[in-house]
Amino acid sequence: MSAWQASSPHHGPGRDNKIGKEEMFGMLAAVHAWTTRDHEAEWQEWLSWLDLISERMLTIKGIETEVTQPEGLSNHAPVLHVQWNSDELNITGEEVAEEVARNKTRIAIGSKTKDNLTSINITPNQMQPGNAEVVAERLHGILSQKRAPRSDKLKAANVDLNGHWDIEVSFPSSKSKHKLFIEQDGNWIQGKHQTDFELFDLIGMVESDDIKMRSYYRIPGNSLTYLFSAEVKNEKLTGSIYLGEYLTATFTGIRTPYDNKRRRITIPGGPPLAT
Numbered sequence: 001m002s003a004w005q006a007s008s009p010h011h012g013p014g015r016d017n018k019i020g021k022e023e024m025f026g027m028l029a030a031v032h033a034w035t036t037r038d039h040e041a042e043w044q045e046w047l048s049w050l051d052l053i054s055e056r057m058l059t060i061k062g063i064e065t066e067v068t069q070p071e072g073l074s075n076h077a078p079v080l081h082v083q084w085n086s087d088e089l090n091i092t093g094e095e096v097a098e099e100v101a102r103n104k105t106r107i108a109i110g111s112k113t114k115d116n117l118t119s120i121n122i123t124p125n126q127m128q129p130g131n132a133e134v135v136a137e138r139l140h141g142i143l144s145q146k147r148a149p150r151s152d153k154l155k156a157a158n159v160d161l162n163g164h165w166d167i168e169v170s171f172p173s174s175k176s177k178h179k180l181f182i183e184q185d186g187n188w189i190q191g192k193h194q195t196d197f198e199l200f201d202l203i204g205m206v207e208s209d210d211i212k213m214r215s216y217y218r219i220p221g222n223s224l225t226y227l228f229s230a231e232v233k234n235e236k237l238t239g240s241i242y243l244g245e246y247l248t249a250t251f252t253g254i255r256t257p258y259d260n261k262r263r264r265i266t267i268p269g270g271p272p273l274a275t
Contacts, residue, residue, distance in 0.1 A: 001173040010245050011222045043078075046124040049132035050080040053122060056136035060144050062088045077125035082139070086118040090147035093118040096139070105138050154187045157206040159232045161189065167253030169241065180213075180237075180253065189213055193226065204228070211239070 004010075047067070054065040066081045086092045093111035097120060100107040110121035122135065165180040179194035180202060189204030193215035204213030213228035224246070230239030237253040 005173070005246055046078055046127075049124045049127060050078060050122065052132045053136045053139070054080055054082075056140050057082050057143070060084075060089075060140065063143065075123065075125075077123050080122040080124075081119050082122070082143075083117060083119040084143070085116055086113065087116050087149075089143060090150055091143070091145075093120045096120050096142055099142060100138060105134055107135055107138060154205070155208040157184070157187050158209050159206060159211070160184060161206065161211070161232070161237075164256045164258070165237055165253040166256050167237065167251045169249050169251045171243075171249045172247050178251075211237075 050067050054067070057063045057065055062084050064083045066083070068079050068081065070076050070078070092113050094113060097109050097111040100109060108126075110123075112119050112121070120139070124132070127135075161182045161184045163182060165182065167178050167180060169176045169178050176196055178196075180191060181194070182189055182191040182202070182204075184206065187206055189202070189206065189211075191202040192199050193202040195217065198217060200215055200217055202213055202215045204211065206212075209231055211228070211230040211232070213226075213230070215226045215228075217224045217226070225244060227242040228239060228251075229242070230237055230251075232238075235255060237251075237255075239251060241249040241251060243249060
């Protein structure tokens with residue numbers, strides 16, 4: 001499992017090294033295809049697929065679409081952005097992306113939400129002829145559904161997470177000691193997450209007994225999002241951490257009491273007068 005996490009195609013130090021004969025022949029085939037394909041015709045075909053999907057999306061009231069062209073060489077392809085007000089359709093881009101990722105017909109798309117505007121992003125360079133029609137109908141079926149408005153009001157928090165928590169994280173092939181420094185204000189959490197490598201920001205929410213938190217770690221060439229799902233029972237914090245391509249870890253933690261002794265502190269007026 002340790003080797004698997006460090007090998008291609010996962011991000012990490014071994015991504016460019018652990019290559020087998022299948023990848024070698026795949027690269028040879030890719031270079032051959034690149035030198036013989038009609039790039040302009042292929043690009044126009046991609047745009048026609050995005051136009052087909054866009055036209056289907058625009059039949060839904062409140063949907064707006066835009067095709068953007070790539071600015072760099074990485075993932076060089078046009079992208080269709082489908083945007084709407086999440087308060088009007090009562091669904092977010094992340095929820096749409098999760099639905100089509102987990103259930104048939106499965107589609108891999110990007111998503112984004114800022115304030116009450118949300119979107120999904122469709123890139124055609126991995127699609128095959130006939131896929132655009134499938135994508136258009138699948139997304140139209142989801143976004144055209146009538147949904148009851150969702151209340152923004154959260155259920156009151158039943159737990160108090162304030163303080164310093166020492167947690168033991170069990171990854172698929174190892175264990176690690178982390179720390180959470182949590183400040184809770186009603187339903188909302190802010191604080192810090194200390195890992196083996198760095199201290200970074202922690203945000204989260206509590207609804208009834210349900211705790212969700214997130215922290216984000218980034219270095220050049222790699223990034224990792226920690227998504228905590230937890231509960232507190234008998235003063236123990238337990239749950240799971242979704243780690244994307246690095247699978248899911250579990251953890252347990254206890255609140256560490258501070259030394260609350262109150263005593264005077266005297267500050268010397270200068271260097272020591274004697275040793």
